[in-house]
Amino acid sequence: MKLYYATGTISIAVAIALEEAGLAYDTHQLDFAAGDQQSPDYAKVNPKGRVPALEVDGTILTETGAILDYVAAQAPTLLPANPIDAAKARSVMYYLASTMHVNHAHKMRGHRWADQESSWKDMTAKVPETMTASAQFVEDECLTDPFILDDRFTIADAYLFMVCSWLPGDGVDLAPFPKIRAFMEAMGARDSVKTIRAKGMMR
Structure with a gap:
């Protein structure tokens, strides 16, 4: 397997x-x-020009949630067998993909949604508010102790x-x-995160 990534991006969730x-x-x-990410060479890997992309035996997988599901299929302990619990974990991932990541992207990628620079500045100014609202949702509705599903680490926690x-x-x-602070501390103590940081893949 080969993981295409960029430091500090969501692609590091796949590495974890x-x-x-x-x-x-x-x-x-x-x-x-x-x-x-916009180069002709990378367009052959992922024409969306984004990361992550995971090459598996000549097949390219894209989209963070889909790749994490693939990883969990290779290591079933990373996603509960109970379908309700698995759905709970996936529901957090889908929220992150559809809402929280989009809120974050408004800070530096306003050109995706608007042509005028004044609109980009307005979107950037809104980010602290929308990301705080997302953090409140994560705090109230997503986390238990310390992970999403009590003390069981899942692919959703990496995301x-x-x-x-x-x-x-x-x-x-x-x-x-x-x-959130307890969750981040628990994640930082995991060997996977320590290894990724030692490799220089995340700050």
Whole structure:
């Protein structure tokens, strides 16, 4: 397997899951500042120009949730067998993909939604408010103790960890969110996260 990633992006959630699963993988780092994601070579890998992408035996998988589901299929302990619990974990991932990640993207990718620069600035200014609202939802509705499903780590926790790592940079004060702070501490203590940081894949 080969993981195409960029430092600090949601693609690191896949790297964490791969480490948790004990699966061997190679990596290819993209430099977003240099525009690697828009290069003709990468367009052959993922024409959407985004990360992550995971190459598996010549097949390219894209979209974070789908790739995490694939990893969990190789390591079933990463997603509960109970269908209700599995749905709970996936519901958090879908919320992150459809709402919280989009809120974050408004800070630096306003051109996806509007043409005028004044609109981009307005979207950027809104990010602390929308991300704080998302953090409140995560605090109230997603986390238990300390993970999404009590003390059971799942692929959804890897996803949530990366999204929550963006909160301080998005102007969110974490003081009112004790569950998120405990979750981030628990994640930071995991060997998978320590390994990814040692590799320089995340700050």
